Amino acid sequence: MDHLWAPWRLAYVTQSEQHAGCVFCAARHLPESDSLVLFEGSTCYIVLNRYPYSSGHLMVVPNRHVATLAALTRDEMNEVGQRLQECEVVLTKAYEPHGFNVGVNLGAPGGAGIQEHVHLHVVPRWTGDANFMTVVGNTRVLPEDLSESAARLRPIFAELSTRVTPEH
Numbered sequence: 001m002d003h004l005w006a007p008w009r010l011a012y013v014t015q016s017e018q019h020a021g022c023v024f025c026a027a028r029h030l031p032e033s034d035s036l037v038l039f040e041g042s043t044c045y046i047v048l049n050r051y052p053y054s055s056g057h058l059m060v061v062p063n064r065h066v067a068t069l070a071a072l073t074r075d076e077m078n079e080v081g082q083r084l085q086e087c088e089v090v091l092t093k094a095y096e097p098h099g100f101n102v103g104v105n106l107g108a109p110g111g112a113g114i115q116e117h118v119h120l121h122v123v124p125r126w127t128g129d130a131n132f133m134t135v136v137g138n139t140r141v142l143p144e145d146l147s148e149s150a151a152r153l154r155p156i157f158a159e160l161s162t163r164v165t166p167e168h
Helices: 007-014 023-027 074-095 146-161
Strands: 037-040 044-048 058-062 099-104 120-125
Touching: 023 044, 037 146, 044 074, 044 146, 058 074, 074 099, 074 120, 074 146
Parallel strands: none
Antiparallel strands: 037 044, 044 058, 058 120, 099 120
């Protein structure tokens, strides 16, 4: 019998990991060795999802602690859109996915795990990536550790940030 070990998921699935305050507000202030923040803009930042649906699962998070897209200023919303474009470019270069899921969950009924600080997901997808483990076992198999994902993506974000507009 084969065993699949994913010990980092225990805190998430048992809901035993407690955070003081907002995890998104705190994420920008973690020591570099613990940080999953890949890029910081003027009004928002890009971070790897600690509990990803697939390798490279990113989130674009406004710096300001607000719960809805409607609460964002025009400048914040414009930068969020620009960062979403950059996520697509970076993930395409790093992973060559076949497609993407891009979305936001607002409120508990909308599926938001963290309702009080709006964030947008960018999930790279590959043909056939929803295999039996996800469908039957309610388990995701991630082929890359988060620290490896961060090391793969940070230099591409750094390179992209020196350009005026994202590539298409």
